[in-house]
Amino acid sequence: MINAHFQHKFVIMKTLSGIQYCALGAVEGIGASAHYLKFDRWGILLDSGLDPHLPPSEGMPEFDLIKSDPVDAIIITHAHFDHIGSLPVAIQNFSQARVYMTPATMELTEKMLFHALQLQRRLGNSNATQLYDETFLDTIHYLYQTFDYLKPFPLHGKEESQLRFTFYDAGHILGSAGILIEWKGKRIFYTGNTRKSSQFILKGARYPEPPIDILISEATYGADPIAESIHRKTEIRRFAKRLSQHLQWGGIVLLPVFALGRTQEMIMLIHQLRLKNQIPVVPVYLGGLGLRINQIYDRLLHKVYPEYNHGTIRSMVFDRWDLSKKIQGPAILISTSGMMYQGSPSFEYARELVSSPRNAIFFVGYADPETPAGLFREQRIEALTQLLQVERIACAVEIFHFSAHSHRRELLAMVKKMKPKKVIYVHGDAPALKWMLEETQKMLPDSEVIIPPHGKRIDLLPSPGGRSLC
Ligand SMILES: [Zn+2]
Ligand SMILES: [Zn+2]
Incomplete structure (x- = not known):
């Protein structure tokens, strides 16, 4: 048994x-x-x-x-x-x-x-x-x-x-x-x-x-429903046009992005637009983690994509920002966090930038609706003025579909x-x-x-x- x-x-x-x-x-x-x-x-x-x-x-x-x-x-x-x-x-x-x-x-x-x-x-x-x-x-x-x-x-x-x-x-x-x-x-x-x-x-x-x-x-x-209707070339042209406009006015354009992925993709786009003279050459400011991740991209990308030019990202000149100093426009600011969490560099910079119509915040990736970036994307001005503790939001807010x-x-x-x-x-x-x-x-x-x-x-x-x- x-x-x-x-x-x-x-x-x-x-x-x-x-x-x-x-x-x-x-x-x-x-x-x-x-x-x-x-x-x-x-x-x-x-x-x-x-x-x-x-x-x-x-x-x-x-x-x-x-x-x-x-x-x-x-x-x-x-x-x-x-x-x-x-x-x-x-x-x-x-x-x-x-x-x-x-x-x-x-x-x-x-x-x-x-x-x-x-x-x-x-x-x-x-x-x-x-x-x-x-x-x-x-x-x-x-x-x-x-x-x-x-x-x-x-x-x-x-x-x-x-x-x-x-x-x-x-x-x-x-x-x-x-x-x-x-x-x-x-x-x-x-x-x-x-x-x-x-x-x-x-x-x-x-x-x-x-x-x-x-x-x-x-x-x-x-x-x-919008992402599926976007024509990539048109979106790039719109990005270049709006970016140039604010830079020509002497403004600062903030791109709140993830340090890993979005940062490098946006650097490549800016690099390509500069090469084609589609945007003015202005200082690009980038934070610490983004710079360190750039090095990994530059070192490893060609192993996945052999046609990638070794060192392209590094060839861009970046100015390190110092949160204690005021950045003068015209300039592009690529900054974490993408969701603009309270206390993050992108949140702090937004606070500095929002009161001038010369400046702009460009959103180029995903953001949860309930995060500060989500509030910006949905133009929830009252919630934002309270959160940022500012009197008014006069800067431009643009959404681009580069997901x-x-x-x-x-x-x-x-x-x-x-x-x-x-x-x-x-x-x-x-x-x-x-x-x-x-x-x-x-x-x-x-x-x-x-x-x-x-x-x-x-x-x-x-x-x-x-x-x-x-
Ligand atoms: Zn992911
Ligand atoms: Zn994920």
Whole structure:
């Protein structure tokens, strides 16, 4: 009897072939990206972000949800903070896990994590240093394993899992990747943050050939009907014209941007416009982290894009700003944060600039509606005058569509081509997720479309007999 019992159990273990999904971080909005996938008795964490709107200790993904589950690998799509911010804590929690990313993402991740820690120290946030410190960041460096695009690799040390991964260029920032996961004949693709058409530096995403069984896709621009109607050349001309106007008036034009990605793309655009004499040559001011990331772009870009001219970004002359001194116009100011969080350099500079109509603030990327940048974009003047503690806002505010994300029609075209049986939408606010869900249901009526509730386990491929795997 005992033997028969063990034999029966053994057969069940051998034939289990379920795939489960659980969102550990935010699904709605741009919060902490962290997605758990379980394949039988192996587990993978896709991204390990931190919610940029919250203090570090509160913005973590809920790792406790999988504390009794296996985590054999942590795979990082790109080095933006909402995808890497909790990586050191994930490594503390799941000490057996391998950490996989592209070589550029590794360098950028190290830079970003060190910078974030230093920033928290400067802000006097002792919580940040309680979670981990610089010595720990130095130590975990040795856990990172890097793979280039289109070079498949297994789950090292656990090859019996039959899991295989491949990075695809996501076209979002340097090193950004979508991840193809192959397992026992099933193909799962996680887009990370993706941009199909080219930017000024990056050349646009590549996707795996169909069939894809399960697709986990971002939905950032799902509620934006404007982005899809933008003609790139017209938008560049409009940017050059408006920029020139303010510079000719002796004004200062502030571009609040992320230090990683948007900064380098905008530098390249300004560089190209200068070469074509489409804008006046004026001082360009750039902050510290942006300059350090420029160096990584300059060093690594040609490895991804061999045609990239080594050192192009460095060839631009930048003036370092000093917050204590007044900048004289005409000048261009490229400044973090992109969301203009209170206390950030872009927020402080906006306070200085807003009272003069000669000056302008140009928004060139995504901003959450409830952030100061969102208030500017939506012209919520009363809220802004209170927040900035100024009497009036007289400067020009312009929005340009130079995003690092696909617009929603591009996302739908990607989904249509892959024809997945299941689509999970994440990384978008509620209206964006809803639009993507409804349009995908119309387009692929036989597919299941899911907006995963935070923390709920979803059987993507139920195990035989409907047995739960946890
Ligand atoms: Zn990103
Ligand atoms: Zn993101």
